[in-house]
Structures are given as C-alpha cells and as structure tokens.
Amino acid sequence: MKLGIVGLPQSGKSTIFAALTGARGEDSSRRGPRGDQKIATVKVADERVDTLTKIYKPKKSTYAQVEYLLPSEISGSPSKSDDLSWNQVRVCDALIHVVRNFRLPGGIEPDSEADFWRLEEEMILSDMVVVEKRIERLEAESKKGKKPDKEEYTLLNSARELLDKGQPLRSDPALASAHALKGFTFLSAKPELVVINNDDEDEATPEWKLMPENIETIVVRGRLEMDIASMTKEEAEEFLDAYHIEESALDRVIRSSYKLLNLISFFTVLGEEVRAWTIKAGSTALMAAGTVHTDMEKGFIRAEVLPFDELIKHGSFHEARHRGLVRLEGKEYIVKDGDIINFRFNI
Ligand SMILES: Nc1nc2c(ncn2[C@@H]2O[C@H](COP(=O)(O)OP(=O)(O)OP(=O)(O)O)[C@@H](O)[C@H]2O)c(=O)[nH]1
Ligand SMILES: [Mg+2]
Structure with a gap:
C-alpha cells in the first residue's frame, strides 16, 4: 500500500512525514527516483504477529508494510510547478491530505476548512485538464475516421460533468473505479485520508x-x-501520557488507511517465517494465494484455514486441527481478517 502525502505549502507535510516514519521507518527513508521526493517504508504494528511469533518461534517474522511518499518540496510555489508534485502522487493507492490547523510563526491564523477545500479544488482542476485533453484527442481522432472507444468516451464525459460541478470523482464510486479510466490515475478518484494538523x-x-x-x-x-x-x-510513553495521546499518529493513520482502502490482514506460517499479508476485504482464497506466491495461485488445491482467535484458544495449530477446527476451503472462500492460512498447492 502506497500513500502519498499532499497539502498546501506550510501545512506540515514534512512534519507529518517525519512523524509517520520517524519511529519505525528510520532507516528506510530514501530518495525517490525523481527529484528530492522521499519514500519511507513503515511496518504495520500487529500484536497478532507478535503472538504468532511467541507460539511458532520462527527464524523470521515479517509485518505488513506501508509505503509513504512525500513529493518533492516546491516551497511557496503556486500551482504551475505543483504539477510535478501531483504527478508524483498519481501512482499512490490513496492520498493523505494534510491540513494546517495551527498558527504559523508570523501569527497567521489557520482556516482549516478553507484550506481543505482549496486543495480539493486544485485536484479537481488537475483531473479536469486531463479529462478535457483526452476528450479533445478522441474527438479529433474520430474526425479523422478513427473509431473511438465508446465506453471510454462516455465515461470521460460523465467524469467531466461531475468535475464541472466541482465534485471529486470519488463521489461516484462506480466511475472512480471504472476499469477504462484506471490509466488516467485521477487524483480526485483516490481514497483520501484527511489529517488535520493541530497545535x-x-x-x-x-x-x-x-x-x-x-x-x-x-x-x-x-x-x-x-x-x-x-x-x-520510555520517553515517548511519558509524553503520550502527558498529552493524552492513546495511540500514536503512526498507528492511527495506518488503521484509518486500512479502513479507507477496505483492507484486511491474513497470516501464513511458512517454513521458518511468520508473516502478515494485506489484501482487499472480500478477496477469495485464490487471490490470497496469489499474493503470497504465483505458484500457489496456479497450483491451488485448497486452503487450510484457522481463525487467529481459535489458535489462541487452543494453543497450537496442531491442537486446533485435532479438534477439527482447521477448515478446508476452496478457491472461492472469502478470506476473513485474522485468518491463518496454509495453502495446499502443486506445481
Ligand atoms: N505549532 C505547530 N507548528 C507546526 C506543526 N506542524 C508543523 N509546524 C511548523 O509549520 C512549519 C511548516 O511545516 P512543514 O512540515 O515544513 O510544512 P510543509 O507542508 O512540509 O511545508 P512546505 O514543504 O514548505 O510546503 C514549520 O515551521 C513547522 O515547524 C504543528 O503541529 N504545530
Ligand atoms: Mg515540506
């Protein structure tokens, strides 16, 4: 999962990036391929992985990961050069929109709501430019006698209508997820988490x-x-207490992102490794197998499934199996959050 950080100048993007990656992503912050963008990989804390590790004592435990992308900083620049930042976050699965709600050093009071809508408008405009260019292109081609893709043309026109009204594409979920529009990576179609940055x-x-x-x-x-x-x-715990923070921003952002993107986790114990995996809620056992390894998907026979809670209740996979709690599921089984899965496959 890749999350792109956007926001108006001086809203606290760099600060939030540091808060999200400082604790668990220290060594992974690296320069991206373009300009001075920053990318950091952060592991998703999950007590279930810790528990499985205690039970199985594997050589290696692997948490799920989230990637954060902070586009190149173009300080104080108006929208023209921002095209660069926009293009950098187009590859992301979702956006984190940082909104300033603190007084700036010069005494400038925040207006978080106005700021929020201003950036939303910029994203809508940016999508509008893409939509119009494409429609023009299709119309020019059709004049030259080339048959346009009807579906794409119709969808683009619906998109234009929505954007014209100042509405983001995500307000029409079917349109936002339409396959024929995927390649345009529209900003206003992306799921968005708003992080209001308080003093x-x-x-x-x-x-x-x-x-x-x-x-x-x-x-x-x-x-x-x-x-x-x-x-x-130790220091952190004292501070979290003093400021009544029950859960760090890092954990809250990750949890909200899972919810936003409708993601769940399942676990595998393979050889010497306990590992957490992330998939869309509603995915089948076959899709889950493909996430782990393409061979498992190709040669899928069945999935042995044990809910995490059952493992804890009975202490071991073996004991749970003995009691008949390990289920055999086929390709179409809908994976649940917390399933421990052993894929049977042959290649
Ligand atoms: N009081 C207060 N100041 C903050 C907070 N977050 C950020 N700042 C300050 O606000 C200023 C801007 O923060 P940055 O994180 O650099 O913001 P940015 O969005 O990356 O800024 P640009 O990259 O220039 O667009 C800095 O002086 C920060 O120290 C906050 O939560 N409270
Ligand atoms: Mg910055």
Missing part, C-alpha cells in the same frame, strides 16, 4: 460547516508527534 496543546476537532463525503478525517498534533517519534520508548 501541540490543541486536541479539538475543528468545526467545519461542510463535512466532506467519502473521506476519513483524523486530528493529529503533527509537531508533537514528530518529536515523540524520535524519542526512546
């Missing part, structure tokens, strides 16, 4: 007149969280 002492959610639809919103104290992310565990 250190401010725990309140700002009141907005109009709440965005189809979007998750969380309040984070970015600078405070960034500081905490760089502390030792």
